[in-house]
Amino acid sequence: MKDTKLPTIKEIAKQLNVSVSTVSRALHDHPGIGLRTRMRVQQLAQQLNYEPNQTAIFFKQRRTFTIGVVIPNLKEEFFSQAIDGIEETASSNKYSVLISQSKDDLERERRIITTLKNNRVDGIIVSLSKQTTTYDHFTALKKYNIPVVFFDRVPSLPDFNKVYSNMNSGTREAIEFLIEKGHRRIGVLNGPEQMRSSKERTETYKQILIKRRLKIDMGLVAHTDLTRESTWKAMQDLLSQRPRPTAIVAINDYIALDAMQYARQQRLKINKDICFVSYANLPITSYLENPPMASVEQYPYDQGAQAAGMLINILSEEEKPTRPDEPETFQNIVINGQLIIHGKR
Amino acid sequence: MKDTKLPTIKEIAKQLNVSVSTVSRALHDHPGIGLRTRMRVQQLAQQLNYEPNQTAIFFKQRRTFTIGVVIPNLKEEFFSQAIDGIEETASSNKYSVLISQSKDDLERERRIITTLKNNRVDGIIVSLSKQTTTYDHFTALKKYNIPVVFFDRVPSLPDFNKVYSNMNSGTREAIEFLIEKGHRRIGVLNGPEQMRSSKERTETYKQILIKRRLKIDMGLVAHTDLTRESTWKAMQDLLSQRPRPTAIVAINDYIALDAMQYARQQRLKINKDICFVSYANLPITSYLENPPMASVEQYPYDQGAQAAGMLINILSEEEKPTRPDEPETFQNIVINGQLIIHGKR
DNA sequence: CTGTTAGCGCGTTCAT
DNA sequence: ATGAACGCGCTAACAG
Numbered sequence: 001m002k003d004t005k006l007p008t009i010k011e012i013a014k015q016l017n018v019s020v021s022t023v024s025r026a027l028h029d030h031p032g033i034g035l036r037t038r039m040r041v042q043q044l045a046q047q048l049n050y051e052p053n054q055t056a057i058f059f060k061q062r063r064t065f066t067i068g069v070v071i072p073n074l075k076e077e078f079f080s081q082a083i084d085g086i087e088e089t090a091s092s093n094k095y096s097v098l099i100s101q102s103k104d105d106l107e108r109e110r111r112i113i114t115t116l117k118n119n120r121v122d123g124i125i126v127s128l129s130k131q132t133t134t135y136d137h138f139t140a141l142k143k144y145n146i147p148v149v150f151f152d153r154v155p156s157l158p159d160f161n162k163v164y165s166n167m168n169s170g171t172r173e174a175i176e177f178l179i180e181k182g183h184r185r186i187g188v189l190n191g192p193e194q195m196r197s198s199k200e201r202t203e204t205y206k207q208i209l210i211k212r213r214l215k216i217d218m219g220l221v222a223h224t225d226l227t228r229e230s231t232w233k234a235m236q237d238l239l240s241q242r243p244r245p246t247a248i249v250a251i252n253d254y255i256a257l258d259a260m261q262y263a264r265q266q267r268l269k270i271n272k273d274i275c276f277v278s279y280a281n282l283p284i285t286s287y288l289e290n291p292p293m294a295s296v297e298q299y300p301y302d303q304g305a306q307a308a309g310m311l312i313n314i315l316s317e318e319e320k321p322t323r324p325d326e327p328e329t330f331q332n333i334v335i336n337g338q339l340i341i342h343g344k345r
Numbered sequence: 346m347k348d349t350k351l352p353t354i355k356e357i358a359k360q361l362n363v364s365v366s367t368v369s370r371a372l373h374d375h376p377g378i379g380l381r382t383r384m385r386v387q388q389l390a391q392q393l394n395y396e397p398n399q400t401a402i403f404f405k406q407r408r409t410f411t412i413g414v415v416i417p418n419l420k421e422e423f424f425s426q427a428i429d430g431i432e433e434t435a436s437s438n439k440y441s442v443l444i445s446q447s448k449d450d451l452e453r454e455r456r457i458i459t460t461l462k463n464n465r466v467d468g469i470i471v472s473l474s475k476q477t478t479t480y481d482h483f484t485a486l487k488k489y490n491i492p493v494v495f496f497d498r499v500p501s502l503p504d505f506n507k508v509y510s511n512m513n514s515g516t517r518e519a520i521e522f523l524i525e526k527g528h529r530r531i532g533v534l535n536g537p538e539q540m541r542s543s544k545e546r547t548e549t550y551k552q553i554l555i556k557r558r559l560k561i562d563m564g565l566v567a568h569t570d571l572t573r574e575s576t577w578k579a580m581q582d583l584l585s586q587r588p589r590p591t592a593i594v595a596i597n598d599y600i601a602l603d604a605m606q607y608a609r610q611q612r613l614k615i616n617k618d619i620c621f622v623s624y625a626n627l628p629i630t631s632y633l634e635n636p637p638m639a640s641v642e643q644y645p646y647d648q649g650a651q652a653a654g655m656l657i658n659i660l661s662e663e664e665k666p667t668r669p670d671e672p673e674t675f676q677n678i679v680i681n682g683q684l685i686i687h688g689k690r
Numbered sequence: 691c692t693g694t695t696a697g698c699g700c701g702t703t704c705a706t
Numbered sequence: 707a708t709g710a711a712c713g714c715g716c717t718a719a720c721a722g
Binding site: 691692693694695696697698699700701702703704705706 | 707708709710711712713714715716717718719720721722
């Protein structure tokens with residue numbers, strides 16, 4: 001009962017006194033196989049519970065119908081939702097998904113890429129580690145014909161396939177929303193200064209204030225390194241400005257929550273003394289007594305699904321006959337972050 | 346530059362005028378290979394960027410160093426945290442992780458199992474779909490020597506490897522905690538009646554009240570099918586009891602949050618008019634203005650890590666010589682759900 | 691110490 | 707309509 005040998009086409013062939021190739025063809029409904037023998041083969045296969053050995057097929061076909069995924073971590077809901085989207089579109093296209101976490105460690109990211117390559121995944125989806133600023137371990141994959149699609153945390157260079165969300169429109173919507181609500185002193189609780197998205201956010205902020213002819217006060221732009229302590233410190237700065245800001249745009253929901261805690265400690269009433277708008281739109285916010293007034297949704301599930309779709313698309317393009325050295329092209333999907341206004345409850 | 350052939354041991358062998366087996370051995374630091382040739386081989390391998398073709402190895406070795414994981418979904422934080430734990434211990438043992446979602450659909454679960462089997466994963470970790478009440482698709486795996494470890498949603502039968510949390514002790518702690526806080530009318534917002542854990546919870550509840558010589562009122566035990574509507578309905582029942590319960594034990598954090606919303610709508614002050622204790626301890630609760638007073642932590646990350654550890658352990662046991670038909674044994678790890686008391690803020 | 695050889699299971703020519 | 711034979715890349719048994 002233990003190592004029962006699994007049935008192989010050879011086994012079937014022997015029992016039926018035909019050749020293995022006949023069996024192989026019959027199982028694939030190859031035209032030009034006697035209806036009669038085909039039936040016999042398929043029936044026996046069924047009866048023996050024959051299932052093709054994928055590892056052999058992978059090996060022979062040089063493809064594995066497997067997509068490798070590299071993300072910084074699975075803890076953040078953003079990423080697990082992205083994986084959800086990836087897994088969903090992958091599996092409905094008969095692909096499997098191999099997952100690894102870089103833990104925001106560049107070395108680990110490199111190792112993972114090597115492993116995935118050796119495992120002969122057909123393609124790779126990546127959201128970069130925070131440390132990553134060089135891309136040689138990805139460009140190297142071209143030699144092996146393994147396409148890569150980045151999402152969310154994408155390289156700034158143009159020559160990669162990417163899916164990411166453009167926060168500019170969302171930021172604009174958010175700030176204009178606040179202005180229309182009557183806010184004139186709007187603070188920005190921004191991320192680390194070196195991050196591109198932080199710079200963009202500040203830039204957008206200034207543009208809008210200028211357009212609306214409101215005074216710009218850079219004291220209202222604070223930065224956090226995303227730790228709670230740092231966020232509180234930044235909040236302290238913001239709240240000490242005079243006149244005090246009446247609304248704050250926070251870089252993401254977690255940060256907003258930390259900021260709101262701080263504000264509450266300072267005896268400020270959320271949504272009354274001070275309003276919050278943030279990015280990401282975590283489901284949890286709907287359970288808060290006083291949630292942020294609005295959030296810029298980044299659609300992680302969609303980003304994942306789109307990335308997987310793009311990759312699978314590229315993979316199936318590859319099957320077609322390669323025309324003589326056509327120039328390499330890169331795909332780019334930009335998802336517009338959109339402002340979701342939360343109903344009062 | 347396109348389909349550049351990857352270097353193989355054969356290639357290396359040719360260039361060095363040695364046999365492939367010599368190369369293979371040299372690369373594996375096989376004892377009894379001339380230091381000299383070993384060096385030459387390893388150096389050339391390095392130089393050619395040689396990397397073994399894992400698909401060939403998988404095929405030949407009949408193992409893939411891959412663990413299949415089947416969970417109902419990735420949306421719930423509980424599961425993504427479990428995956429996190431699985432991935433972490435798997436990768437530190439050189440295993441990869443192949444993930445699929447059953448979407449609580451039995452048919453899908455079956456198909457996934459078949460696919461994983463054909464992909465020759467070395468073992469499988471499963472958290473059952475809600476629909477699953479038969480286990481033939483799992484028992485069938487024994488024939489293929491693919492061990493299975495269940496976690497969290499485990500079969501009730503004894504002959505499986507499992508990791509799950511025992512909620513009894515946590516339930517007891519929770520209720521006694523409330524009693525000590527002075528509560529005498531404690532409601533239970535329980536899950537579907539047919540669920541084993543629901544029955545256990547009710548049972549434990551009664552036992553404790555008896556032990557503490559408190560009156561048992563089954564009107565204080567309500568059931569929800571986990572939808573928000575159903576939860577609100579159950580809350581309506583509970584709150585209409587007289588005297589009204591002053592505390593409620595909810596089956597999990599999500600349900601507790603729904604229940605708290607309902608209570609708030611009824612103008613009850615959380616943690617004042619009515620207290621909540623729940624299971625799971627989602628990180629979000631720490632951001633609530635009035636979080637549940639306490640939660641029974643179920644340690645999803647640990648459950649995942651333990652399950653992976655158990656599976657890898659079983660896999661490495663298998664390598665050892667099989668003693669003559671020793672009786673099959675099953676491993677069982679029970680994690681005690683533990684009551685975490687949340688600090689007031 | 692090293693080479694030769696035989697598969698692993700499958701798909702794929704090339705014959706017939 | 708079917709079969710024979712080859713090879714994918716690697717490991718391991720068997721020979722020297």
